[in-house]
Amino acid sequence: MKKIYIKIAGIINLLGAILHTIGGQMELVNPLLDSNISIQQKSELAAAWHIVTILLFLTSYIILKVGFLKDSNQEKEQLKSIAVLYILSGIPFIITSYIYNANAFQWILLMPIGFLLLIGLQKSSIKKQNL
Incomplete structure (x- = not known):
């Protein structure tokens, strides 16, 4: 396993979680709550936003734990699942x-984290030579 890629992915993920929490609240959530949509729509969209916030911090914890501490096979499987989830979430x-001709560039953060995790999960070439 190439831990440096996992550490980088974890740090980027944590920074993204912080940016999502602060910037997203100011730029997206607050205007949404000030809009004229129904209270039901406001509550559901705000809750979904904060679910994503929780997931970003939770995945940051998992990634950084594996990157900086001793890991197990179960945690490696968790990283693989997170990697696939992030790559698919960027789509x-x-x-x-493309459809709305808008700039929804969140994929620029999500997909590279997924790819960094997959690269980090590959066995290092030094270990392969010793086998």
Whole structure:
């Protein structure tokens, strides 16, 4: 396993979680709550936003734990699942950007984290030579 890639992915993920929490609240959530949509829509969209916030911080914890501490096979499987989830989660942002001619660039953070995790999970070439 190449821990440096996992550490980088974890740090980027944590920075993204912080940016999501602060910047997203000011730029997206607050205007949404000030809009004229129904209270039901406001509550559901705000809750979904904060679910994503929780997931970003939770995945940051998991990634950084594996990157900086001793890991197990179970944690490696968790990283693989997170990697696939992040890569697949970037696709709707790409499609939405194209369809609506908007700049939904969240995929720029999500997909590279997924790819860094997959690279980090590969066995290092030194270990392969010793086998």
